[in-house]
Amino acid sequence: MLQPIEPVMDPATPPGHPRDLGGPWHSEAACRSDEAGLFFAPSKEPTAARLAREEAAKRVCARCPVMLECREHALLQPEPYGVWGGMTAAERRVVLARRRRREVELQRPAAGIAVAG
Numbered sequence: 359m360l361q362p363i364e365p366v367m368d369p370a371t372p373p374g375h376p377r378d379l380g381g382p383w384h385s386e387a388a389c390r391s392d393e394a395g396l397f398f399a400p401s402k403e404p405t406a407a408r409l410a411r412e413e414a415a416k417r418v419c420a421r422c423p424v425m426l427e428c429r430e431h432a433l434l435q436p437e438p439y440g441v442w443g444g445m446t447a448a449e450r451r452v453v454l455a456r457r458r459r460r461e462v463e464l465q466r467p468a469a470g471i472a473v474a475g
């Protein structure tokens with residue numbers, strides 16, 4: 359089971375955004391009653407056991423009513439370990455790298471467009 363998580367409150371987040379909840383979203387987490395320790399790796403976990411554990415954790419996440427809030431929290435913090443929002447730490451690193459690339463591309467002036475002056 360995950361430890362209680364305080365919701366991320368970003369002053370730039372407009373009201374009504376999923377992170378801008380009236381109460382802590384983690385109170386609805388499907389993993390709150392998980393006793394199997396699916397979400398974080400024990401030390402020296404063999405690869406096959408890790409893969410099986412992560413897939414089991416993802417199945418819990420798939421029926422979690424706050425999966426999107428949890429995932430975004432884990433991406434924004436970012437949370438370096440464990441399964442959050444149906445994603446492993448490695449999967450979150452890929453998403454974050456894509457987001458960073460997209461941000462860089464959006465800031466780059468479009469090639470081949472003449473600037474009027």
Ligand code: SF4
Pocket residue numbers: 360384387388389390397418419420422423424425426428429441442443444
């Ligand atoms: S999405 Fe997964 S890790 Fe996140 S609160 Fe739900 S069950 Fe827990």
